[in-house]
Amino acid sequence: MIDAAGLRVMKAIADEGSFTAAASSLGFTQPAISQMVRRLEQKTGTALVDRMGRQVRLTEAGEVLARHAVTVLSALDAAEEEVAAIAGLRSGRVRLMAFPSSSASLVPQALALLKRRFPEVTVRFSEGEPPESLAALRAGECDLAVAFAYEGTDVGRGEDLDAFVIRPLLDDEVRLALPVDHPLANSDVVDLSRAADEPWIAGCPRCRGHLVSLAYRAGFAPNVAFESEDYVAVLGLVRAGLGVSLVPDLILNSAPHEGIETRSLSPSSRRQIHAVTTEDLLRVPAVAATMEALEASAAAMRPVSTLRTP
Template sequence: MYDPRQLQVLVEVARSGTFTGAADALGYTQPAVSYQIRTLERAVGAPLTSRYGRRVRLTPVGAALARHAETVLATLRTAQNELASLVSAGGGQVRMSAFQSGCVGLVPAALARLRRTHPELEVVLTQTECGISHRLVLSGEVDLAVVCDLDDAENPPDPRLQRIPLLSDQRCVLLPADHPAADAASVSLADLSGERWILETVRTRFLAACREAGFTPRIAATSDDQLTIHALVANRIGLAIMNELGVAAHTHPQVVARPLRGWPTRNIYAMLWPDLLKSAQVSAMISALGAAAGALGLGAGPELTGDSTHPDRDR
């Protein structure tokens, strides 16, 4: 009997073509991936991989096992979800992760809707970064994740996972209500080059945009807490940037938000293994997310090609 964790490692090695790529996808170290493959090779009794320069290819035996492993892992995911539903009291369980502003501005409303329509369904929520959510979905530690696409260029999503569009939102600048630009329809970074800024810990994209606008921002404070950011802006310590989803969840009465021109729109999705759409519990959670997203009145999620459609949109 082969260990499902080792089968998953083999599938990731086949997909990425390197042990390092498989380690990054699963949140393992590279030596751990090598160990899992060696252990699986001993169980099979034949080599599963061979090296070609810096790349790794599967042997015929490895390719055959990886093909069957895909089916086995999909069956295990479905079984795990079904058994969780049977064991959990009442209507089953859904494990979900989401990034910070998704947890603040979208997920609570979706959970409230779900409680009304499926009062016995239990949802276990984890707040984490999108990259970590990606790994949690791949490994089966969560059933679905709410993620955004701003890092797709650097960390492209696994093509085996399905992404269901939920909404799009813009980046905004938070200003004190009496700021000269508070009545503007929108603002640009160049308009605000002389201001002080309250920045989040992750600020690479913002700093690059400021350089493109011809200035280096003066940093007055650093905070990842939305309430703190609003309070600092309200007290004129500096300006801040925040996505509409975070603004929709909370705005200080002495703070206004104005769209930031020239900043890419952020698209937000539910991401999961396609076979889990067969789960009534997971589908109910996705429907609640879609309804909550629509009620926010922000941008509609983009249309995707392939199978990336909302389960209720074709009805």
């Protein structure tokens, strides 16, 4: 019923002492104030000002409104300022979810960049493989997901990707990891079928699926001797000579890999790393800034013009 504008007017009258002064202090004309007060008076059902000749004075009810005006207006200001801080990147929180093997290099770099640019933006980071992270995004539990998709597949299987904004970040080569002394290590590019009889070490479920699919196309079914979600463990197993593995190049930039050789595959295989969010969330400045930081970090990491836009 009664609104902030009315309170603002009453307060201006109380402060300035006349309708005319109140009007100019609010950037209105005098009749506007006159009408506003009249409207307020008939809404509240009592006189708010006492017009004694040419000087106006607030009545008790008028004083009440002027007094409450301070509370209401300052609460409004506080709300406005808080939102303005979020809009102006002087505040804000981003919930980021990334798959584990990105946490070591791409994400830390991006977050460092973001922190440098917008120190006040806080990021809550959690790890999650693409299916989980997209589900979290859909459920409103995170704002931005870093996910990957093997060449020829989609980021999320069975998800409607139309609802998401998907930005390519990196094009990550999948390489064959071998112990240093492995016989296959003597050629630069290894045909996958030559490793048909090797024991295999698989990564995460999707990575295992990718291996199986590649092997199928190369004409064999891989003998998966071990599997681990942790690429450090995978590389350890390879180093120990317990098998070979398919490892994204990005891993090798961050995990220690002495005692391990990697070779390009033929046919080559790649995975695309994407940042995923929604159209609305991209309009949240902190989310957009994080997205940009991810894109900038990715651009700095990859060799020039390696990225294939899907």
